[in-house]
Amino acid sequence: MKQDIILLGHGSGGKLGHQLLDEVIAPTLSGISQRDQDDAAVLQQGGQRLAFTTDSYVVDPIFFAGGNIGDLAINGTVNDLAMSGARPLFLSVGLILEEGLPLDDLRAILDSMRKAADAAGVRIVTGDTKVVPRGKGDRIFINTSGIGVFDHPYELSGRNARVGDQVLINGAIGDHGMAVLASREGLALESDIASDTAALNGLVAELLHGVGAAVHTLRDPTRGGVATTLKEIALQAGVDMTLQEQTLPVRAPVRSACAILGLDPLFVANEGKLLAVVAAAAAEEALQIMRRHPLGQQAAVIGDVTGASAGRVVMRTTIGGLRAIDMLAGEQLPRIC
Amino acid sequence: MKQDIILLGHGSGGKLGHQLLDEVIAPTLSGISQRDQDDAAVLQQGGQRLAFTTDSYVVDPIFFAGGNIGDLAINGTVNDLAMSGARPLFLSVGLILEEGLPLDDLRAILDSMRKAADAAGVRIVTGDTKVVPRGKGDRIFINTSGIGVFDHPYELSGRNARVGDQVLINGAIGDHGMAVLASREGLALESDIASDTAALNGLVAELLHGVGAAVHTLRDPTRGGVATTLKEIALQAGVDMTLQEQTLPVRAPVRSACAILGLDPLFVANEGKLLAVVAAAAAEEALQIMRRHPLGQQAAVIGDVTGASAGRVVMRTTIGGLRAIDMLAGEQLPRIC
Numbered sequence: 097m098k099q100d101i102i103l104l105g106h107g108s109g110g111k112l113g114h115q116l117l118d119e120v121i122a123p124t125l126s127g128i129s130q131r132d133q134d135d136a137a138v139l140q141q142g143g144q145r146l147a148f149t150t151d152s153y154v155v156d157p158i159f160f161a162g163g164n165i166g167d168l169a170i171n172g173t174v175n176d177l178a179m180s181g182a183r184p185l186f187l188s189v190g191l192i193l194e195e196g197l198p199l200d201d202l203r204a205i206l207d208s209m210r211k212a213a214d215a216a217g218v219r220i221v222t223g224d225t226k227v228v229p230r231g232k233g234d235r236i237f238i239n240t241s242g243i244g245v246f247d248h249p250y251e252l253s254g255r256n257a258r259v260g261d262q263v264l265i266n267g268a269i270g271d272h273g274m275a276v277l278a279s280r281e282g283l284a285l286e287s288d289i290a291s292d293t294a295a296l297n298g299l300v301a302e303l304l305h306g307v308g309a310a311v312h313t314l315r316d317p318t319r320g321g322v323a324t325t326l327k328e329i330a331l332q333a334g335v336d337m338t339l340q341e342q343t344l345p346v347r348a349p350v351r352s353a354c355a356i357l358g359l360d361p362l363f364v365a366n367e368g369k370l371l372a373v374v375a376a377a378a379a380e381e382a383l384q385i386m387r388r389h390p391l392g393q394q395a396a397v398i399g400d401v402t403g404a405s406a407g408r409v410v411m412r413t414t415i416g417g418l419r420a421i422d423m424l425a426g427e428q429l430p431r432i433c
Numbered sequence: 434m435k436q437d438i439i440l441l442g443h444g445s446g447g448k449l450g451h452q453l454l455d456e457v458i459a460p461t462l463s464g465i466s467q468r469d470q471d472d473a474a475v476l477q478q479g480g481q482r483l484a485f486t487t488d489s490y491v492v493d494p495i496f497f498a499g500g501n502i503g504d505l506a507i508n509g510t511v512n513d514l515a516m517s518g519a520r521p522l523f524l525s526v527g528l529i530l531e532e533g534l535p536l537d538d539l540r541a542i543l544d545s546m547r548k549a550a551d552a553a554g555v556r557i558v559t560g561d562t563k564v565v566p567r568g569k570g571d572r573i574f575i576n577t578s579g580i581g582v583f584d585h586p587y588e589l590s591g592r593n594a595r596v597g598d599q600v601l602i603n604g605a606i607g608d609h610g611m612a613v614l615a616s617r618e619g620l621a622l623e624s625d626i627a628s629d630t631a632a633l634n635g636l637v638a639e640l641l642h643g644v645g646a647a648v649h650t651l652r653d654p655t656r657g658g659v660a661t662t663l664k665e666i667a668l669q670a671g672v673d674m675t676l677q678e679q680t681l682p683v684r685a686p687v688r689s690a691c692a693i694l695g696l697d698p699l700f701v702a703n704e705g706k707l708l709a710v711v712a713a714a715a716a717e718e719a720l721q722i723m724r725r726h727p728l729g730q731q732a733a734v735i736g737d738v739t740g741a742s743a744g745r746v747v748m749r750t751t752i753g754g755l756r757a758i759d760m761l762a763g764e765q766l767p768r769i770c
Contacts (some may be wrong), residue, residue, distance in 0.1 A: 097536060099536065100535065100536050100537070101532075101533050101534060101535055101536060102530045102531070102532055102533060102534040102535075102536065102539065102564055103532060103564070104532050104564055104566060105564075106530070106562070106564050107530070107562065107563050107564025107565075113562070116562065117562065120536060120539060120540060120543070121528075121543060121560065121562065124540060124543035124544055124546075124547055125526065125543055125546060125547055125550075125557050125560065136559060137523070137525075137558035137559040139522075139523055139558065139580075141481070141483075141522070141580075141582065142479065142480070142481040142582065143479070143480075144478070144479040144481075146478075146580075148523055148525060148558060148559055148580060149525070149559050150525035150526070150527045150559055150560065150561050150576065150578055151527065151561045152527040152528070152529050152561055152563045152576060153563075154529060154563045154565050156569075185476075185478065186474070186476055186485055188474075188485060188486070188487035188578050189462065189487070190487045190488065190489040190527075190576045190578070191458075191489070192489050192491060192529070192574055193439045193443070193444070194439070195438075195439055195440060195441050196438050196439060197438060197439040198437060198438055198439075199434060199436065199437050199438060199439065199457060200437070202439065202457060203457060203461060206457070206458060206461035206462055207461055209461075209462060210461055210462055213462075220462045221474035221476065221485060222473060222474040222485055222486050222487055223458065223462065223487065224487050224488045224489055225443070225444065225450065225453065225454065225458065226444050226489045226490075226491045226768075227439055227440070227441055227442075227443050227444025227767075228444075228491050228571060228574075228768065229441060229767070229768075231568065232493075232570070232571040233569070233570060233571070233574075234565060234569040234570070237529055237563075237565075237570075237574070239487065239489060239527045239576035239578070241487055241525050241527070241576070241578035243476075243478075243483075243485060243580065245478065245479065430564075430566070431563075431565065431566075
C-alpha cells in the first residue's frame with residue numbers, strides 16, 4: 097500500500113478496495129482467503145452446507161428514490177446469500193445510531209426492513225443497537241449478517257466460470273447508483289430514476305431449479321458496477337470475457353443522467369441485479385426463466401467467456417471497437433450502499 | 434417514548450435502551466421478540482440447534498489498557514454465543530472505517546482480532562469493509578456476528594432462573610469500564626486497571642460438562658454492569674434476587690477509582706465476566722469448576738433467587754441494610770463497548 101491512512105477510495109469496491117483487502121485485511125485475518133472473493137462463506141456444519149455473510153450499510157442519503165438504508169440492508173444481504181446459491185433463512189441487524197436521529201426516521205427505516213424481510217421470506221432473529229455522539233456517526237449505519245442453507249448439491253463460485261460460458265444479466269444497469277446520487281444532490285432527474293433494490297433469492301431459486309449445475313457463477317454487481325464485478329470473476333477464474341455493448345440494458349433516463357454527469361453506467365452500482373455465468377447449452381433456457389420472473393423481464397445475454405488467461409475483460413462497442421474493461425480505480429460514487 | 438430523537442442514553446443497555454427496544458425496535462422488526470432478551474437467537478436448522486448473534490463495537494478510545502476494539506469485538510461476540518450455551522464456531526467481521534484512520538492502527542486492531550479468534554478457537558470466515566468521510570464516523574466501528582452450535586441438550590435462558598438458585602460470578606467486577614474510562618480521560622489510575630476482555634467459551638464448556646442441566650442462565654454483564662444484567666434476568670424469569678455486597682469481588686484499584694469518580698461498580702461494564710444462575714445443589718461444584726479455570730480464580734457466589742414476583746432485586750449491604758437494585762437509568766459511561 098502506498099498510502100498510510102484510509103482513503104475514501106478504499107471503500108469503493110474497486111482497485112483500492114481490493115488492495116486494502118489483499119494487502120492488509122486478508123493477511124491479518126487469516127480466516128479470510130484473499131483468493132476467495134465470493135459474497136458469502138460456505139460452511140460445512142453437522143452434515144449440512146450453510147452460507148454466512150455480512151455487510152454494513154452506510155448509504156448517504158438514508159432515504160432515496162425507490163428505497164432507504166433499511167430495505168437496502170435487508171435485500172443486500174439476502175442477495176449475497178442468494179449469489180452463493182444458498183436459500184436465505186436468518187438475518188441479524190446491528191444498528192449504529194447517531195445521537196439526534198429523529199425517531200420517526202428510525203421507525204420508517206425499521207418498517208422498511210420488516211417489509212423487505214417479509215417479501216424475501218427471511219426472519220430477523222437477533223439484533224443490537226449502539227448510539228454514538230453527534231458528529232461521530234452519520235444518522236444511521238446498519239450491519240446485516242445472514243445465514244442460508246443449500247437445498248441442492250451445486251457449488252457456485254467466481255472460480256467456476258469456464259471458456260464458452262455465456263454471461264447473463266436480469267435487467268437494466270445503473271439505476272441504484274444514479275438514484276442515490278440524484279437524491280443526494282437534489283437533481284431534477286430524481287423523478288425518472290429509482291433504486292432497483294430488490295431481493296433476488298426467488299429468481300435464483302427458479303434459475304437453479306431450472307438449469308441447476310449449468311449455473312457456474314452468480315454475483316450481484318453492487319459497488320464498482322458490472323465492470324468491476326466481471327473483472328473480479330475473470331481474475332478469480334483465470335478467464336477472459338467479451339461484453340457486447342449493444343446488448344447491455346441501460347434505461348434511457350439512466351443513460352442521460354450518466355452522460356450529463358460524465359459517469360459510465362458500467363461502473364455504477366446496482367442493488368437488484370445479478371450476473372449469471374452459465375454453460376452455453378443452458379443459456380437460452382436460463383434467459384427464458386429470468387424473463388418469466390418479475391425481476392428479470394429485461395434479462396439479456398451480454399457477453400461470453402472467450403478464453404483462459406489472466407482475467408482480461410473487453411467490450412465490443414456499438415461502433416465495433418474493442419474497449420478494455422478494468423476495475424473501478426478509485427471512488428466514483430462514495431457511500432452508495 | 435417521551436423523546437422524539439435518539440439520545441446517548443438509548444445506547445446504555447439500561448432503561449432507555451430497553452425502552453427503545455421494547456417500544457420502537459421490537460414492535461417493528463417482528464422477528465425480534467421483546468420478551469426474549471437472551472444474548473443470542475437459538476435456531477432449529479436441519480436437525481441441529483444453532484446460535485446466532487450480532488454486536489457492533491463503537492468503544493472510545495479504540496485502544497485502552499488491556500485491549501482494543503479488535504479483541505473486544507471478537508471476545509464480545511464469542512461470549513454472547515457462549516452465554517446461550519452454544520460452542521462458538523464462525524465469526525463475520527464488518528468494518529466501518531473513517532477516512533484518515535492510520536493504516537498502522539488498522540493493522541494493530543486486525544492483528545488483535547486474529548489473536549483473539551485463535552485463542553477462542555473460532556474462525557473468521559467472512560467480512561466487509563466500508564469507508565465513510567472524515568467527521569462521519571469515529572476512526573473505526575466493528576460489527577461481529579457469530580454462529581455457534583449446541584453439543585448438548587441443555588436450554589439456557591434468562592427465563593429459566595428458579596427460586597432457590599444461586600447466583601455466581603467468575604471474578605471481580607468493573608475492570609473493563611474503568612479501564613476504558615481511564616484511557617479516555619488520561620487518568621493516572623490507568624496503570625493499575627486493565628480491561629478484563631477475554632473469551633469465556635472455554636470456561637462455559639467446563640461448567641456445562643461438569644454440572645450440565647443445573648446451569649439455568651448464563652449472561653455476561655457488559656453494558657449496564659452486574660446490576661442491570663441481574664435485573665434483566667429477574668424480570669425475564671419473574672423472580673426476585675438478593676445480592677450479598679460482602680461477597681461481590683471488586684479489586685481495590687477499581688473500588689478506589691469508582692469512589693473518586695462517584696461511580697458504582699455494580700453498574701460498570703465487564704467484558705470477561707459471566708453471571709451464572711445455578712441450581713443450589715450444584716452451586717458448590719460450579720464454583721469449584723470456575724475457580725480451577727484461569728478466568729475464574731476469584732469466582733464467588735454473590736446471591737440467590739429468593740422468590741417469584743415481578744423481578745425485584747435487592748442487595749444486602751456490608752452494614753446490613755437492604756438496597757433496591759434497578760437498571761441503569763440513563764447513560765453512565767457512553768461507548769464502553
